Structure formats: structure tokens, C-alpha cells
């Protein structure tokens with residue numbers, strides 16, 4: 104089945120590495136133009152170079168923006184419209200976790216940053232995408248949450264609370280924006296990226312043994328789900344959260 108992504112334009116936040124980078128490559132492989140965004144222009148320029156080498160002729164625009172900064176977010180969207188004429192797909196992927204520990208001990212500044220980047224940015228970038236062209240010509244939005252937003256976990260409880268919010272923002276936006284714009288979400292399990300390094304690097308073999316599918320996730324595992332949700336392949340889906348976690352959440356409670 105065809106994804107219908109050829110010639111579409113996608114904005115991907117947090118595209119300089121990890122899951123966002125893999126999503127950008129997967130969308131470009133389907134023929135989409137991609138706008139790569141994250142805070143560091145130099146890293147984005149590197150990724151753009153790699154992407155053009157992998158997919159000669161791909162439309163690529165690297166444009167730095169802090170997802171929580173309204174002005175630089177708007178400038179990114181403006182640049183996308185100027186380059187490609189509009190935006191068809193938004194992937195709200197940028198995420199952060201500045202605090203590890205019991206939830207009651209989080210400092211207000213760390214809590215505010217977690218909400219700004221993981222949660223409110225989803226609202227801000229959705230609004231900008233609507234204004235840029237989606238309200239008029241429609242589109243698809245893919246939010247990246249986490250399986251942590253569906254359960255409890257030691258150490259990253261506040262981060263997970265923002266991911267639970269992303270799951271609900273997905274449902275709420277899907278209801279408000281239907282039928283023109285579809286909004287769906289992915290809840291990844293543990294994926295081997297920089298963000299989650301402290302969780303998996305010290306004991307990858309041990310964790311893998313406990314995963315029903317026997318391994319941790321790779322960014323590409325999430326990218327293929329993002330292509331499905333961004334494309335015509337999911338044209339009768341909105342407001343849903345797709346769990347992609349190697350089976351972590353269906354593990355037997357007693358082995």
C-alpha cells in the first residue's frame with residue numbers, strides 16, 4: 104500500500120539525532136520534503152548533508168529552533184512555508200528529561216522545562232502548523248509520547264506525566280481538528296538513543312532478556328510507525344496512540 108507521502112512536506116522537531124533523525128530519513132525515503140529542527144544549527148546541517156547523500160534530490164531544510172521558544176518556532180514554520188509552500192505533516196518529537204528522582208522532589212525550574220519542551224511545545228507547534236497551511240489544506244500530526252505515559256516508573260515520574268499529557272493532547276486535538284487534520288501518537292518503549300542512555304547502557308543484555316521480543320528498540324523501529332501514521336496508510340485513524348515497545352507492556356507480571 105502506498106503512503107502517499109511523495110511531495111508532501113514534513114516538519115520534524117528533535118531531528119538532529121535519535122528517533123527524530125530516523126523519522127526524517129524514513130519520511131525522505133518515501134519522497135517527502137523534510138524540515139529538520141532542533142536547537143543546534145550545526146548538528147542539523149550535518150544531518151541534512153547525510154540525508155541528501157542517502158536520498159539525492161530530497162527536499163531538505165535544516166532550521167534551528169528551541170521548541171519552547173515561540174519566536175524561533177514561528178521562524179522555523181515560516182522558513183518551511185517559504186521553501187516548500189506549506190506543511191502537510193508535523194512530527195512533535197523533541198523531548199527532554201532534566202530530572203531523575205522521586206517526583207515530589209523535582210525543582211520548579213526542572214518541572215517547568217519538562218512541561219515546556221515535552222508538553223506545551225506540542226500545542227504551540229500544532230497551532231503554528233495550522234496557521235502555516237494545515238487548517239486550510241489539511242494534514243497529519245504525529246506526536247511522540249512514551250509507554251511511561253501509561254504506567255508508573257521509578258525516577259522519571261514527572262517526565263512520564265508530561266508524556267501522559269501528550270497522549271491526551273493527541274485525543275483532544277484529534278477531536279477538535281477532524282476531519283481536516285488527523286492527529287495520532289506513538290508510545291515508544293526503551294529505544295537506544297542519547298536521551299535514554301542512562302537507562303539502557305549499563306545493563307542492555309539484562310533488559311533485553313526481559314523484553315518479549317528480546318531486544319531494545321532502534322530509532323528505525325519508531326520511524327516506520329511514524330511513516331504509517333503520517334501517510335495515507337492510516338487515513339481512517341485519528342486520536343490513537345500506537346505502542347511500539349518490543350512487547351514491554353504485555354510482559355507477564357509473574358515470569
Ligand SMILES: NC(=O)c1ccc[n+]([C@@H]2O[C@H](COP(=O)([O-])OP(=O)(O)OC[C@H]3O[C@@H](n4cnc5c(N)ncnc54)[C@H](OP(=O)(O)O)[C@@H]3O)[C@@H](O)[C@H]2O)c1
Pocket residue numbers: 116117118119120121122123140141142143146168169170171196197198199220247248249250290291292293294295296297298299
Ligand atoms: N529513547 C527512548 O527510550 C524513548 C522512549 C520513549 C519516548 N521517547 C521520546 O522520543 C523522543 C525523541 O527522543 P530520543 O530518544 O530520540 O532522544 P535524543 O536522541 O536525545 O534526541 C532528542 C532530540 O530533541 C532535541 N531537543 C531537545 N531539547 C530540545 C528543545 N528544547 N528544542 C528543540 N529540540 C530539542 C535534541 O536536539 P538538540 O539537543 O540539538 O536540541 C534531539 O534532536 C522524545 O520525545 C522522547 O521523550 C524516547
